[in-house]
Amino acid sequence: MSSGGLSEVDLSRIAVRGAVEIERTAGGLRPHRLPAWARVQVPDPFMRQTSAESSGVRLAFRTAATGLELEVSARRMAPDEASELPASRYELTSGGAVVAEAGAVAGSRYLFSFDDPRGLVVYGPPSTVRFAGLPPVETEYELWLPFTDAIEVLALRADAPVSPPLERPTVRWLHHGSSISHGYRADAPTGTWPAVAALATGVELTNLAFSGSAMLDPFTARTMRDRPADVISLKVGINLVNGDVMRMRAFRPAVDGFLDTLREGHPTVPIVVVSPIWCEPVESAAGPTVQDPTRTEEWSIAGGSVDDVAAGRLSLRAIRTALAEIVARRSAHDPNLAYLDGLELYGATDAATMPLPDNLHPGPDVQRLMGERFAELVLQPIVEAQPRG
Known part of the structure; x- marks a missing residue:
């Protein structure tokens, strides 16, 4: 499958860092910061959303692609169905520095406020995040997901082959x-x-x-x-x-x-x-x-x-x-x-x-x-x- 000259990447060729469990879904993969046995013990609707959000979670890979496209199902907390959501921010880093950034509005909402703590999910369409103008040399990247959103990764597309990141000793x-x-x-x-x-x-x-x-x-x-x-x-x-x-x-x-x-x-x-x-x-x-x-x-x-x-x-x-x-x-x-x-x-x-x-x-x-x-x-x-x- 391709999109505007981009080819879909096998998600098994990327590493997910900053998560404790990776759920393989029908659509792709969902990083979790709590394992399944712990998620059932979460005691309130506010924590159910915030613990699902992707703070510190990133996708790691190597590529010489000049263009990347990430498709996600993203869910962000909102007080109601009508309020306008700001774009959620995604960042691409290499060597510890931010080299590109992009935004996309989350398609789904988690309805919650402390005055109305329903914790209901209103499902919406996928979101697409695009990075362009990257250098045409093989580079190791980390793609940081928004700390504001619960994310299911549906697809990664690139205009050059994508490989797993190199394993390096680190703290x-x-x-x-x-x-x-x-x-x-x-x-x-x-x-x-x-x-x-x-x-x-x-x-x-x-x-x-x-x-x-x-x-x-x-x-x-x-x-x-x-x-x-x-x-x-x-x-x-x-x-x-x-x-x-x-x-x-x-x-x-x-x-x-x-x-x-x-x-x-x-x-x-x-x-x-x-x-x-x-x-x-x-x-x-x-x-x-x-x-x-x-x-x-x-x-x-x-x-x-x-x-x-x-x-x-x-x-x-x-x-x-x-x-x-x-x-x-x-x-x-x-x-x-x-x-x-x-x-x-x-x-x-x-x-x-x-x-x-x-x-x-x-x-x-x-x-x-x-x-x-x-x-x-x-x-x-x-x-x-x-x-x-």
Whole structure:
């Protein structure tokens, strides 16, 4: 089958990176960031969509094609059937740099808002993403899928043969976090802070960050336990405060339990526990985070108080203190466990000059800043410590 001089590529000749499971469908393939057994345990409709979205997922291949065409069935979250969806962004990288980008509007919608959390799918037509003007020399590419969309890859077409990517030794980084790590308010698939850090250091990223759902879920811990990794990071705290879902009594053993599960599968792999970045409304006050009723735009404020923290509810400051204590206790017999204060990635001084646009989520500038700092503080030392071939 061909389209405008492009020939269809056997999808078995491409590699899918950043997914934990590849579902072969009647139409093509669907990357998943949770395995099937874990997906049935997802507890709410919001996480069903966000965990299906393609944050950090990319297609890897080699080709001398000057033109590429990707056909997908894409599903994006929307509040209703009538609102106009923005184009979802796809990026092509080579050697860690973006060499081309394209956009396509998702054909299907996942109807969800917190005022109307139906979680219904309205199916629509496939979307086609086109890249043109590529160099006519064999190049190894990664095609980054949009972090905003759940994607089924239906076809890849090219005007030259496509081969699997070369296998090269690399550090495998496995990360779990919240919408901040998923990419909410980032401006591109490679603009999420984990992608920025991965591309800067050449590591292979699997990003198990799920918007609204970094809740220390046991099925996430077991998924990570069973995945190959050379370094693991766990960024936890803000979603627990957002939803006011735990008290300190439950939080401490939940962190220990998550780490115990990771160690079952990764006895000596470096694990970095990352505490929350700066978020002024819930630094000292307890959650939940709620929308400021005096504003028309998104603007988060604390729903709890400082006194609530004294009674056992969670603030970001309380979480940072607890995480530091837990890691200090465990690291006495686990030398490969480390703590990174999230304020080193984005703190109060940064907030004065680079404020969060909705008082909660980093914009593109802060996403890049966090990625650059994580690369320098965590990933680059690990990469440099790898034995040279």
